[in-house]
Amino acid sequence: MEDESRPNGLVVRTTGSWYNVLTDGGDTFACRLRGNFRIRGSKQTNPIAVGDRVEFQLLEDGTGMITEIADRRNCIIRRSTKLSKQTHVIAANIDLLCIVATLGFPRTSTGFIDRLLATAEAYHIPAAIIFNKCDLYGAESGERRTENGGCDTPRPSATPLREGMADAVGEQEMEDELWQIHNEIKAIYEGAGYPVYEVSALTGMGIDRIKQLIAGKVCLFSGHSGVGKSALLNAIDPSLHLKVGEISDWSLKGKHTTTFAEIFQIQLSETENKDQNSKFKIQNSYLIDTPGIKEFGMVDLGSAELSHFFPEMRKVLHDCHFANCTHRHEPGCAVKAAVEAGEISAERYHNYLNILDSIESDAPIRR
Numbered sequence: 001m002e003d004e005s006r007p008n009g010l011v012v013r014t015t016g017s018w019y020n021v022l023t024d025g026g027d028t029f030a031c032r033l034r035g036n037f038r039i040r041g042s043k044q045t046n047p048i049a050v051g052d053r054v055e056f057q058l059l060e061d062g063t064g065m066i067t068e069i070a071d072r073r074n075c076i077i078r079r080s081t082k083l084s085k086q087t088h089v090i091a092a093n094i095d096l097l098c099i100v101a102t103l104g105f106p107r108t109s110t111g112f113i114d115r116l117l118a119t120a121e122a123y124h125i126p127a128a129i130i131f132n133k134c135d136l137y138g139a140e141s142g143e144r145r146t147e148n149g150g151c152d153t154p155r156p157s158a159t160p161l162r163e164g165m166a167d168a169v170g171e172q173e174m175e176d177e178l179w180q181i182h183n184e185i186k187a188i189y190e191g192a193g194y195p196v197y198e199v200s201a202l203t204g205m206g207i208d209r210i211k212q213l214i215a216g217k218v219c220l221f222s223g224h225s226g227v228g229k230s231a232l233l234n235a236i237d238p239s240l241h242l243k244v245g246e247i248s249d250w251s252l253k254g255k256h257t258t259t260f261a262e263i264f265q266i267q268l269s270e271t272e273n274k275d276q277n278s279k280f281k282i283q284n285s286y287l288i289d290t291p292g293i294k295e296f297g298m299v300d301l302g303s304a305e306l307s308h309f310f311p312e313m314r315k316v317l318h319d320c321h322f323a324n325c326t327h328r329h330e331p332g333c334a335v336k337a338a339v340e341a342g343e344i345s346a347e348r349y350h351n352y353l354n355i356l357d358s359i360e361s362d363a364p365i366r367r
């Protein structure tokens with residue numbers, strides 16, 4: 001009756017009881033799960049999420065019956081409802097979190113970035129920060145131009161990120177100031193060990209480097225609504241045709257509606273890579289577009305472990321005098337000493353303290 005072959009693949013979409021599984025050969029099969037399938041001890045409402053690797057039995061009607069789910073390297077979960085103990089897996093086996101940020105329209109605060117980064121650390125997911133809309137900064141003047149910061153396309157008439165700013169300081173000075181703010185933020189994150197990219201989905205600036213960054217990986221794109229996540233994915237692969245400039249249905253849905261992420265497979269062809277000397281090969285990449293932060297499941301970060309999710313603090317905290325140091329005002333605190341010595345960014349430390357306060361007071365996080 002049943003075909004003996006047991007293909008395997010990646011779950012790219014889930015709709016109710018059906019799972020779309022993409023095989024390495026590029027075919028997609030609609031699969032189901034046996035009714036009695038349970039993951040031992042699971043509190044999760046969905047046993048399979050996008051990003052899971054599964055093995056399935058091919059049935060005569062061309063659909064599949066999932067027989068095996070590979071162990072997860074990581075997964076992003078959130079509680080199904082505020083009070084519930086049940087959790088919902090948004091996505092599994094993420095290779096890279098791409099935080100899409102903008103200096104303006106909308107403004108992404110470092111506090112927001114740091115909360116996402118700490119969450120990614122807690123999930124054991126590497127992260128990169130992509131500053132989009134760099135075309136709005138204008139052309140860089142003089143030596144501040146970074147090796148990839150140049151924009152080959154004529155820039156649009158500079159729209160001031162802050163209203164009235166152009167009048168007050170003059171266009172060139174405003175542009176210099178935006179690059180300066182950008183470079184300061186970039187230095188903070190590079191100092192903490194995170195790669196920072198500057199791109200424009202509008203002009204195509206920096207997109208080649210993003211293609212190299214994501215090649216062969218399952219990447220989750222996260223960031224405020226309006227930062228240009230969908231536009232960025234379209235710039236990476238125009239055949240995606242994602243809707244730009246629209247609030248996704250997902251974020252408009254009520255809290256009782258379960259939301260599902262979807263993985264888009266893209267193939268980066270060699271000809272797209274302009275750098276002839278690069279070792280870059282054709283590889284499948286899998287991109288997940290999340291509609292804003294609400295879709296990025298927040299783990300409950302514990303106050304005692306929070307500093308472990310700041311890599312630059314993790315490096316020094318074993319030198320703190322007290323083993324349970326919160327790095328607030330304890331004597332002999334190695335973290336505070338590193339901040340004072342300029343080895344740890346004061347801004348990151350400040351954001352750490354804010355997150356710590358919010359965890360301890362159990363208050364909602366300021367966004």
Ligand SMILES: Nc1nc2c(ncn2[C@@H]2O[C@H](COP(=O)(O)OP(=O)(O)O)[C@@H](O)[C@H]2O)c(=O)[nH]1
Binds near residue numbers: 132231
């Ligand atoms: N100037 C500029 N505008 C952009 C850029 N990327 C996206 N946008 C605009 O920003 C708005 C939001 O983009 P969208 O991709 O829908 O954001 P998302 O909510 O993060 O998916 C749209 O009006 C886009 O046209 C960019 O690089 N430069």
Ligand SMILES: [Mg+2]
Binds near residue numbers: 231243244245246
């Ligand atoms: Mg979008």
Ligand SMILES: [Zn+2]
Binds near residue numbers: 321325326327328335
């Ligand atoms: Zn300390």
